[in-house]
Amino acid sequence: MAKNKPQQEFVKEITPRDVDFAQWYTDVILKTDMVDYAPVRGCMVIKPYGYGIWELIQQKLDADFKATGHKNVYMPMLLPESLLMKEAEHVEGFAPEVAWVTQGGNEPLTERLAIRPTSETIFCTMYAKWVQSWRDLPMKYNQWCSVMRWEKSTRPFLRTSEFLWQEGHTLHATAEEAQEETLGMLEVYRKFAEEVLAIPVLVGRKSEMEKFAGARATYSMEAMMHDGKALQAGTTHNFGDNFAKAFDITFLSKDGKQEYVQETSWGVSTRLIGALIMVHGDDRGLVLPPKVAPIQAVLLPIAAHKPGVMDKTREIAAQLEAAGLRVYVDDRDTYSAGWKFNEWEMKGVPVRVEVGPRDIENGVVTVCRRDTLEKSQIALENVTDGVAQLLDEVQRGLFEKALAFRDSHIKDVTNMEELGEAVQDGFARAMWCGDDACELEVKNRFNAKTRNMPFDQTPIGDTCVCCGKKATKLIYFGKQY
Amino acid sequence: MAKNKPQQEFVKEITPRDVDFAQWYTDVILKTDMVDYAPVRGCMVIKPYGYGIWELIQQKLDADFKATGHKNVYMPMLLPESLLMKEAEHVEGFAPEVAWVTQGGNEPLTERLAIRPTSETIFCTMYAKWVQSWRDLPMKYNQWCSVMRWEKSTRPFLRTSEFLWQEGHTLHATAEEAQEETLGMLEVYRKFAEEVLAIPVLVGRKSEMEKFAGARATYSMEAMMHDGKALQAGTTHNFGDNFAKAFDITFLSKDGKQEYVQETSWGVSTRLIGALIMVHGDDRGLVLPPKVAPIQAVLLPIAAHKPGVMDKTREIAAQLEAAGLRVYVDDRDTYSAGWKFNEWEMKGVPVRVEVGPRDIENGVVTVCRRDTLEKSQIALENVTDGVAQLLDEVQRGLFEKALAFRDSHIKDVTNMEELGEAVQDGFARAMWCGDDACELEVKNRFNAKTRNMPFDQTPIGDTCVCCGKKATKLIYFGKQY
Numbered sequence: 025m026a027k028n029k030p031q032q033e034f035v036k037e038i039t040p041r042d043v044d045f046a047q048w049y050t051d052v053i054l055k056t057d058m059v060d061y062a063p064v065r066g067c068m069v070i071k072p073y074g075y076g077i078w079e080l081i082q083q084k085l086d087a088d089f090k091a092t093g094h095k096n097v098y099m100p101m102l103l104p105e106s107l108l109m110k111e112a113e114h115v116e117g118f119a120p121e122v123a124w125v126t127q128g129g130n131e132p133l134t135e136r137l138a139i140r141p142t143s144e145t146i147f148c149t150m151y152a153k154w155v156q157s158w159r160d161l162p163m164k165y166n167q168w169c170s171v172m173r174w175e176k177s178t179r180p181f182l183r184t185s186e187f188l189w190q191e192g193h194t195l196h197a198t199a200e201e202a203q204e205e206t207l208g209m210l211e212v213y214r215k216f217a218e219e220v221l222a223i224p225v226l227v228g229r230k231s232e233m234e235k236f237a238g239a240r241a242t243y244s245m246e247a248m249m250h251d252g253k254a255l256q257a258g259t260t261h262n263f264g265d266n267f268a269k270a271f272d273i274t275f276l277s278k279d280g281k282q283e284y285v286q287e288t289s290w291g292v293s294t295r296l297i298g299a300l301i302m303v304h305g306d307d308r309g310l311v312l313p314p315k316v317a318p319i320q321a322v323l324l325p326i327a328a329h330k331p332g333v334m335d336k337t338r339e340i341a342a343q344l345e346a347a348g349l350r351v352y353v354d355d356r357d358t359y360s361a362g363w364k365f366n367e368w369e370m371k372g373v374p375v376r377v378e379v380g381p382r383d384i385e386n387g388v389v390t391v392c393r394r395d396t397l398e399k400s401q402i403a404l405e406n407v408t409d410g411v412a413q414l415l416d417e418v419q420r421g422l423f424e425k426a427l428a429f430r431d432s433h434i435k436d437v438t439n440m441e442e443l444g445e446a447v448q449d450g451f452a453r454a455m456w457c458g459d460d461a462c463e464l465e466v467k468n469r470f471n472a473k474t475r476n477m478p479f480d481q482t483p484i485g486d487t488c489v490c491c492g493k494k495a496t497k498l499i500y501f502g503k504q505y
Numbered sequence: 506m507a508k509n510k511p512q513q514e515f516v517k518e519i520t521p522r523d524v525d526f527a528q529w530y531t532d533v534i535l536k537t538d539m540v541d542y543a544p545v546r547g548c549m550v551i552k553p554y555g556y557g558i559w560e561l562i563q564q565k566l567d568a569d570f571k572a573t574g575h576k577n578v579y580m581p582m583l584l585p586e587s588l589l590m591k592e593a594e595h596v597e598g599f600a601p602e603v604a605w606v607t608q609g610g611n612e613p614l615t616e617r618l619a620i621r622p623t624s625e626t627i628f629c630t631m632y633a634k635w636v637q638s639w640r641d642l643p644m645k646y647n648q649w650c651s652v653m654r655w656e657k658s659t660r661p662f663l664r665t666s667e668f669l670w671q672e673g674h675t676l677h678a679t680a681e682e683a684q685e686e687t688l689g690m691l692e693v694y695r696k697f698a699e700e701v702l703a704i705p706v707l708v709g710r711k712s713e714m715e716k717f718a719g720a721r722a723t724y725s726m727e728a729m730m731h732d733g734k735a736l737q738a739g740t741t742h743n744f745g746d747n748f749a750k751a752f753d754i755t756f757l758s759k760d761g762k763q764e765y766v767q768e769t770s771w772g773v774s775t776r777l778i779g780a781l782i783m784v785h786g787d788d789r790g791l792v793l794p795p796k797v798a799p800i801q802a803v804l805l806p807i808a809a810h811k812p813g814v815m816d817k818t819r820e821i822a823a824q825l826e827a828a829g830l831r832v833y834v835d836d837r838d839t840y841s842a843g844w845k846f847n848e849w850e851m852k853g854v855p856v857r858v859e860v861g862p863r864d865i866e867n868g869v870v871t872v873c874r875r876d877t878l879e880k881s882q883i884a885l886e887n888v889t890d891g892v893a894q895l896l897d898e899v900q901r902g903l904f905e906k907a908l909a910f911r912d913s914h915i916k917d918v919t920n921m922e923e924l925g926e927a928v929q930d931g932f933a934r935a936m937w938c939g940d941d942a943c944e945l946e947v948k949n950r951f952n953a954k955t956r957n958m959p960f961d962q963t964p965i966g967d968t969c970v971c972c973g974k975k976a977t978k979l980i981y982f983g984k985q986y
Contacts, residue, residue: 124608125607
């Protein structure tokens with residue numbers, strides 16, 4: 025068939041990372057069947073292999089949210105224009121990228137409805153109705169949904185008109201509690217990124233220019249991709265009483281006074297999958313951290329026609345599954361072992377287990393870890409623990425490798441020349457006076473933005489990297505996705 | 506505060522079922538905090554207590570889908586009008602209730618985009634690209650998402666403009682396999698309804714008039730609500746090659762021929778929560794089957810200030826939790842025990858566990874099951890098994906009660922007078938000639954539609970209940986939600 029190109033060529037068609045990183049990314053996501061383009065501008069179809077990663081991300085984060093006292097809800101996807109207009113900065117930030125519904129069935133609508141670009145306004149509307157007294161606080165809700173932002177240029181997972189995410193929205197009685205929530209959820213995200221996704225992140229506060237539309241303060245975690253660019257992988261916002269005033273959300277305090285609530289929101293999205301790909305992937309394709317790999321170990325029978333090979337393969341698979349591992353037995357007889365090796369390497373499966381007649385005779389299996397491509401043998405009687413341990417090593421190894429890469433690509437800089445050089449292939453760490461003008465100057469000259477200000481503000485100099493005046497902040501700069 | 510009405514009155518404000526069933530339903534869903542109205546016509550907000558039920562439904566069904574070889578994907582929510590137009594019956598069925606996006610950011614769109622009312626057209630578009638040969642089949646994908654149908658009159662969970670659902674879409678090489686999938690998923694739904702939701706359902710094939718827009722055959726499960734009306738609680742569709750022809754989805758068969766695929770789809774939605782409420786609820790409020798109850802057992806310390814009571818309550822809660830039960834300790838000191846009893850009964854928690862000083866002395870706890878309100882005692886050393894067993898009994902009891910109710914409200918009828926009477930408070934089972942005209946006649950006279958044709962077609966007569974001509978089908982009639 026014309027549309028069915030020979031699959032042997034398929035796995036060799038990934039552009040090397042250093043030749044063209046953007047093309048490498050596109051090759052990887054399409055050829056590993058994670059995603060496909062949809063016939064709607066800027067929208068993506070998430071295929072089972074990509075969605076399987078998202079399901080694992082959801083499961084783990086959802087458990088973290090519940091363990092920290094949050095509950096899930098579902099808010100409508102359509103927001104009347106008048107709601108979106110209530111908070112001035114917020115509407116200014118989002119209006120240019122809203123998709124508008126103007127017709128329902130056969131009737132034109134009297135008021136346009138926005139497909140939610142984010143849900144602060146509807147949460148606030150409902151919260152104003154639900155909160156009466158201090159007894160109702162804190163109110164800590166989250167939702168998993170899709171949102172729509174009409175983007176001009178798009179790339180699957182990184183920037184698409186529609187994407188999947190979660191958005192937490194919480195109300196608190198005091199500013200202290202709201203700040204504690206804002207930083208607490210940032211820490212939940214950090215731990216998740218580092219311990220589950222194996223992605224080291226820089227956490228800190230965004231500049232005034234880069235904060236969320238309507239927030240008093242925005243915090244982010246910033247990850248470094250293999251090309252040295254930053255990806256803002258998650259944000260938490262402290263709104264103070266900004267939205268509470270716009271939406272009149274008040275409560276009766278313990279002292280019997282009507283007070284405005286303090287509010288936060290926080291979110292991560294399918295961007296995290298983009299980060300996974302660009303942090304861990306290599307020229308052979310994906311490299312998935314075991315904790316979010318839909319398949320953690322692929323079992324390949326070698327000379328499967330020989331007696332005992334298939335039986336032993338299935339027996340091992342059953343043992344691994346019983347131990348809670350996600351495994352797949354590739355028993356297709358239409359492909360060679362070599363071709364299968366390539367395919368599963370491309371798909372980033374953390375561990376390959378080969379089960380061949382000679383290995384069986386010797387009472388072992390041959391295992392190969394995806395991150396280092398190192399082969400070793402595990403005794404059959406120890407196969408479950410052995411594979412589980414190898415997965416732990418891959419998980420840890422990926423984090424350490426990414427951390428070493430990131431740290432070697434962060435440079436302390438003291439002038440614009442050094443800054444411009446550093447952001448060519450990594451981040452610059454610098455002192456800054458805090459003025460928008462300097463931030464804009466860096467953006468205009470180098471196409472690099474401020475990332476965030478770390479919590480440890482120990483100065484590395486006295487003067488602003490840009491204007492030379494007195495510096496007040498330590499901050500990271502980097503180009504971004 | 507004016508907006509904070511005394512909560513003691515709150516639990517008494519449920520209209521009795523027999524006075525006004527519709528008002529009872531509205532009272533229950535609002536007063537138990539399952540749902541609230543949204544400021545968008547016909548849309549609902551699902552609050553934590555309602556969403557918690559949906560999460561349990563999702564978890565269990567998703568496991569069933571995966572166990573039967575299905576994988577999850579995510580398709581875009583926006584469908585270009587031209588896609589929706591490709592299958593004639595389908596567009597006719599859905600176009601009148603579509604919400605249309607006509608503007609993206611500041612630019613008017615050149616083609617209108619529909620918010621998906623269902624996703625056959627986008628699945629088919631992608632499938633045409635993905636399927637090449639028989640090796641790619643079957644392709645069995647599902648998605649969990651929200652859909653939009655611009656409804657004129659709406660009721661939370663039962664009929665809203667936006668609702669949450671899952672939609673399975675599968676491709677097969679042969680008509681036999683597609684039919685097997687269509688009936689297989691109907692059986693997955695039936696088991697889920699009966700064993701998890703404790704709702705007995707009638708499964709069978711829908712009439713030509715009532716089938717899905719674009720399907721060759723639609724099957725449904727039909728549940729009877731407490732007012733005798735039907736709720737179509739889930740459907741599976743066999744499309745044959747209908748959509749395959751409209752979207753040109755072909756594959757190279759084993760014999761080397763290009764053939765059209767055979768396709769199915771199937772779905773259930775947040776309607777299931779409406780069914781739960783209307784099947785099991787009573788004049789005190791909700792009654793939840795343990796398997797989908799967000800809280801399975803509520804623990805109430807009695808005279809909590811007395812030494813040892815709170816400690817013992819928490820100890821028991823920890824034991825129940827360790828056994829995998831979902832429990833909640835109500836230690837609020839601002840409400841009386843009696844008020845708490847009422848509240849948790851209203852919320853339908855299957856089992857209440859009272860822990861008081863006298864009980865502790867006697868080495869027991871007092872338990873009360875929500876379905877029968879029977880009280881009994883369980884020895885402290887046996888509390889985990891005792892509560893788990895009671896939950897099993899409630900689960901079984903609810904199903905048996907609903908089954909007895911339903912069966913006593915189905916009448917075999919042989920003429921229109923009997924039919925009209927039977928559908929006043931239940932279903933009519935009747936012989937039917939198979940003509941649309943008779944179906945319409947029943948609909949016009951009694952506002953009752955055909956439900957479905959059971960698989961066991963043993964005739965109960967020879968002549969059509971409406972026209973008196975030769976009957977060919979056994980079918981159920983009933984009014985519907």
